Amino acid sequence: MYSNIFVTAPSPENLKTLFEFICKGFDALEYKEHIDYDIVKSANPEFKKATVRINIYKQHRQTIQYIQPHEHQKLSQVELLVVDEAAAIPLPVVKSLLGPYLVFLSSTVNGYEGTGRSLSLKLLQQLEDQSHMTAKNVEGSISGRLFKKIELSESIRYASGDPIESWLNALLCLDVANSIPSISRLPPPSECDLYYVNRDTLFSYHKDSELFLQRMMALYVASHYKNSPNDLQLMADAPAHHLFVLLGPVDESKNKLPDILCVIQVSLEGQISRKSAIKSLSDGHQPFGDQIPWKFCEQFRDTVFPSLSGARVVRIATHPSAMRLGYASAAMELLTRYYEGQLTPISEVDFENNEDSPQIRVTEAAEQVSLLEENIKPRTDLPHLLVHLRERRAEKLHYLGVSFGLTLDLFRFWRKHKFAPFYIGQIPSTVTGEHTCMVLKPLNSEEIEVNGSDDWGFFGPFYQDFKLRFARLLESSFRTMEYKLAMSVLDPKINYADTDAGTALSTPEGFWRSLKFDLSPYDMERLKVYTENLADFHLILDIVPILARLYFQGKLPITMSYVQASVLLCIGLQHQNITYMEDQMKLERTQILSLFIKVMKKFHKYLYGIATNEIESTLPRLKERTLEPHSISVEDDLNEAAKQVEDGMKTKMEGMLNPELLQQYAIVDREGDFENALRSGGKITSGGLISVKSSKTKVEKHGKHDGHKSGKKRKGDNSSKSNKKSKS
Structure with a gap:
């Protein structure tokens, strides 16, 4: 029981x-x-x-x-x-x-x-x-789990073999799941081509067209978890919908239908007047259809984007035998090139006709045609079922978009093809439990002026705003989101080169002053204590959200590993505990804490560096001398200096040989005294000396002599006194 x-x-x-x-x-x-x-x-x-x-x-x-x-x-x-x-x-x-x-x-x-x-x-x-x-x-054990499959094939509404049931199944393609066609060969994705499917021929009930339709619906049912007859109605009647199929190399010599590798269904959206967009914002009501333009207008309050034209990928289905072999990627690559005008040859005549013809929305064109007035009869002049993209002129589009249930595999697929998210629903679906995600890819268009060289074009500012809002919501609406998915959505830059780090360190003026409003000196001290293994990680849990927010905004250019950034996201943005992270990341508690402290050490080192540079910039500095090279060579400089010295010596010698200056050294003319000495009988001694009477007075002689003696005497007195002192 x-x-x-x-x-x-x-x-x-x-x-x-x-x-x-x-x-x-x-x-x-x-x-x-x-x-x-x-x-x-x-x-x-x-x-x-x-x-x-x-x-x-x-x-x-x-x-x-x-x-x-x-x-x-x-x-x-x-x-x-x-x-x-x-x-x-x-x-x-x-x-x-x-x-x-x-x-x-x-x-x-x-x-x-x-x-x-x-x-x-x-x-x-x-x-x-x-x-x-x-x-x-587990042989002979009943504890193992057993699987039993029971199929009920008898109809509960019709008798066995009722032709009405067969007719209904054929009309609505209800029995195609049991007859999925096999693929004869799997060609390389690079050899495949994308073809446009003419829906008038597809639903003409021609024998070959009907078989092709059954194969397309078989791929739809096999690859998607939810299908209904409404899907067939959209394919047939929706005026804004278009169908594309990816086929391998077609051998025209063999008269048979080619194998369908992938099917893409798109819906043209946009070209909404600005007046309608403003009215929708004021009323708070979104009209039916045009999912991406209306949601974009609602999220960013932008009334210009709805006027652009775009295409939304409604469904992409791959053959079950060709899953994960690159066929869906090849189809999306060809579709992008097609809408960018890289596959369609545009002649001058087509260009002139396109300029003269007014642009009419597909929904307006559909309203002009009434199905009640249409004459339904078999057509004989049907166009070709498949049209190569080089033979069909593409609609002028500004972007491609997709809306899907957010899963890691799906998001990575669209991210690989350079689609970026702009909306993720905060309330998950009650049926699937998945959040609705809308992604966008701007196409190369000369009609939109873009400021800067951002890879995302006009979508760049909106994408940055979305990432900022998503990071804030990770602590509430997306708290239980898988960390791998959250990291893929944020797509942070985790590898900074030395040049990038140096540039980021010097360019933001006053960054440390603005950071002081969030981090106090006490916070920095606690961060330092934790990085030195002197405190538990609970001491800095209030700082981690601030650092995580700045890092994922690109304001802290620190190189981390993917696992380190994931730990920072779980603790700093999602506010998860270590026990939850152990289950999600399949790591031990010690490993998580080891990764966490490495991240905090990098933060402390970077913040300490910019704080030091900020303080040094405010200190007074000596004026640096600027050394400039001489205008003349060393040899010319030496020759000029030697000439200056030589000229100076000449000037000095001329001054010394001046007669007026030499007069002070002249000997007084006393030849008369000399002659008188010789007359008076003086003789010259053997030494060659003769005595001549001096003309100086005795007072002068005594003065000099006494001065000389007194000098000697004073010297002697001083020495005698010193001797006496030494004796005493």
């Missing part, structure tokens, strides 16, 4: 038949409502009072409870789980519902209620393989 039974489906309305049969079973067991069991209806207006719970009290308390597919965390006490219309639920969500309890998976794969073949193609095959592995590893 199972006490806790949970049932899930895309909507409670899908379980209406299930709960009806449960109540009929209670009637067969003679259970009475309000006595043996109670039925609980939903109070949600969207569920239209559908049954969501049955409480049973007959023998012991039992509960049959409805949960939404993404609420897998509520399955801790479940004993039996029933998943109805499982193919309408994305595979990752279905896999999260599986666990150590009994699980029933049911889904309608054919008919107008059929939702797709992804469940049978992927999950059921995987479960069957795992069951065989368990049986081989």
Whole structure:
């Protein structure tokens, strides 16, 4: 007896038949409502009072409870789980519902209620393989999980072989999932070409066209988790929709249809008047259609973007045998080149005709044609089914866009083709649990003036604003988002060259002064203490969000590894604890803390460096001397100096030989005294000397003599006194 039974489906309305049969079973067991069991209806207006719970009290308390597919965390006490219309639920969500309890998976794969073949193609095959592995590893054991598959092929609405059922299946392409064509060969993606599909010929009910349509729908059903006959109606009647197929090299000698490798369906959007955009913003209501222009206008309050023309990729489907081989990438590359005008040869006549012809929106053209007035009859002059892109003129577009449920694989695919996000819904889908994501890729167009050399063109400022808003929402709406997906959305620059770091360090004037409003000296001291392993990481948890926000905005040019940046994102932006990160990143606690302290050391080193430079710039400095080279050579300089010295010596010698200056050294003319000495009988001695009477007075002689003696005497007195002192 199972006490806790949970049932899930895309909507409670899908379980209406299930709960009806449960109540009929209670009637067969003679259970009475309000006595043996109670039925609980939903109070949600969207569920239209559908049954969501049955409480049973007959023998012991039992509960049959409805949960939404993404609420897998509520399955801790479940004993039996029933998943109805499982193919309408994305595979990752279905896999999260599986666990150590009994699980029933049911889904309608054919008919107008059929939702797709992804469940049978992927999950059921995987479960069957795992069951065989368990049986081989655990022989003779009943503890291993077993997988049993039951198919019900008998129609519940028609008799066996009813021609009405066959006609309906052929008309709405409902039975194509069982007849997916095989591919004869897989050519290299570089050898494949993209062709435009003429929808008039495709839906002409011609034999070959009908077979081609069945193959296209088979790819749709096989590759997408949710399909309906409305998809066929959009392909046939929507005036803004266009179809493209990727084909391998076509051998015209063989009269057979080529293999379809990939199908792309696009919808032309935009060309909305500015008046309509302003009215939509003032009313707060988005008209139907034109998803990307209206959402862009709402998010950025921009009324110019809706006037641009663009194309939204509605669906891209690849053959199941050609998955992950590069065919979808090749198709998107060719589609981008086509809308950029690189594949279509434009003649001068076409250019002139295009300038003269007025531009009419496809929706306005569709309103001018009434289906009630159209004469429906078989056509004989049908154009070619497939048109090479070089033979068809492309519409003038400014951008390509996509809207999808956000998953890591899908986002990486579009990111690889240079699509950037501008919107991610904060509320996940109640059916899939995924956030709606819209991405954009600007095309090369000469009609839009772009300031700067940004790779994103006119979309650059909007993309930067989106990343800023997304980083702020990581602590609330996207707190539980997988860190790999959050890192892919933010796409931070984590590798800075030395030149980049030096430029970022010197260019932002006053960066440290602006940072003082967020980081105080005490914060820097705590950061320093933690980087020196003197404190626990809880001491700086309040600083980490500030540093993380600045880093992911590109204001802190620090080189990190991808894992280090992921740790910073989880702690700084998502405010996650270490236990949560251990489960998400599959790392030990010590490894996470080791990565975290390395990041903090890099932050402290960088901040300390810019703080030092900021302080040094305010200190007074000596004026530096500027050395300028001489205008003359060294040899000329030496010759000029030698000439100056020589001229100076000549001038000095001329001054010394001046008669007026030499007069002071002249000997007084006393030849008369000499002659008198000789007459008076003086004789010259053997030494050659003769005595001549001096003309100086005795007073002069005594003065000199006394002065000389007194000098000697004073000297002697001083020496005698010193001797006396030494003796004493």
